[in-house]
Amino acid sequence: MRFLWYNLGRPERGLDMAIELYATAGSVEKDLRNCVVIVVDVLRATSVMTTAVQNGVRSIIPVSEVEEAVDMARQLGNQRVLLCGEREAKPIPEFHLSNSPLEYTADMVSGRVMVMTTTNGTRAILRARDAKHLLIGSLLNASAVAQAARSCGENIAIICAGTYGKFSLDDILCAGAIISRILEIDGKQYLDDLARTALTLYDSYKDDLRAPLAGCAHVQRLKALGMEKDIDFCLQEDIMDVVPCYLDGVIRNAYA
Numbered sequence: 001m002r003f004l005w006y007n008l009g010r011p012e013r014g015l016d017m018a019i020e021l022y023a024t025a026g027s028v029e030k031d032l033r034n035c036v037v038i039v040v041d042v043l044r045a046t047s048v049m050t051t052a053v054q055n056g057v058r059s060i061i062p063v064s065e066v067e068e069a070v071d072m073a074r075q076l077g078n079q080r081v082l083l084c085g086e087r088e089a090k091p092i093p094e095f096h097l098s099n100s101p102l103e104y105t106a107d108m109v110s111g112r113v114m115v116m117t118t119t120n121g122t123r124a125i126l127r128a129r130d131a132k133h134l135l136i137g138s139l140l141n142a143s144a145v146a147q148a149a150r151s152c153g154e155n156i157a158i159i160c161a162g163t164y165g166k167f168s169l170d171d172i173l174c175a176g177a178i179i180s181r182i183l184e185i186d187g188k189q190y191l192d193d194l195a196r197t198a199l200t201l202y203d204s205y206k207d208d209l210r211a212p213l214a215g216c217a218h219v220q221r222l223k224a225l226g227m228e229k230d231i232d233f234c235l236q237e238d239i240m241d242v243v244p245c246y247l248d249g250v251i252r253n254a255y256a
Helices: 045-054 066-076 121-127 142-151 169-185 193-205 217-224 228-234
Strands: 017-022 036-040 059-062 081-087 113-117 133-137 156-160 189-191 244-247 250-253
Touching: 017 169, 017 193, 036 121, 036 142, 036 169, 045 059, 045 113, 045 121, 045 133, 045 244, 045 250, 059 121, 066 081, 066 113, 121 156, 133 142, 133 169, 142 169, 156 169, 169 189, 169 193, 169 217, 189 193, 217 228
Parallel strands: 017 156, 017 189, 036 133, 036 156, 059 113, 081 113
Antiparallel strands: 059 250, 133 244, 244 250
16 A cells, blocks of 8 residues: 655655646646646647657647747748647647647657647646746656656646646546656655545546546547547556657657
8 A cells, every 4th residue: 555645734854845736727826947847638738749759759849829830830941840739629720630649650750840739738838838847748658757757856746738727637637647656656745635636536546547537528528529549549558658848948758
C-alpha cells in the first residue's frame, strides 16, 4: 500500500515537494516561474503532441488562434511545415492534420515542423509558458513525464486544459495517473485536495479507465463525432517514453 504524507497547509519541513492540481488553465492564479508544470489535455492535444514527438517531429509551435497558425506557417515559408489542430473537436478547413493522434504517423511528421492550435490544449500551454519547466503529459507517457518532473527537484503544478473552460473528468483521471507514478518514485509529497482526489479516482479505476468516463461530457461528444478510436488510443498507458517540453515558444523532446 502506498504511504502518503498529507497536510492541510504548506508542505512541512522534510517533505520533498508539493504537487498541486488545477482543474482548468483559467483556475491558475499562482506564479509558476519556480514550478515544474505538466499540462494535460488527454483527449486529445497532449496525446497528439506526445505521439508526434515519439514519431520524430522536429518541433511543435503551439498558438492560440487559427489565424496565428496560418500566419506562422506563412512566416516559416517551408514546405515541411504542417498546419495542425481543431475547433470544437472538428478538423480546421485547409489544415493538413486534425487533432487525431492516429494521423501523426512517422511517415507524416518525422523531421517536420507542426504549427498547432486547439480549442483547449494549446491555450493551456501558452497560459503556463512562464513556468520554470513546462512538460506535456498524457497517459501515453505518464511514467516518463512523472520521472522528468520529479528529476527537476521543484514543486509540481499539473494543469488540466479542461473543456471550454470547465472541469473535464478525462484530464483529472490522467493527472491522477501521473501523480500515482510520481509517488512511486518518491512517496513523500504534499498533495493538495484536488491532486488527492485525482489520485483516488485513478487508483479506483486504473484497471478499467473507460468506466469512470462513460458519462463524461467530452468523451460523449467525441463519440458522437465518431472518434472512438481516438479515445481508445489516448487511454493507453505508458506506451511512449518521450517527454515533450515547451521552451522559448517551441515544443521538443526533453531528452533529444
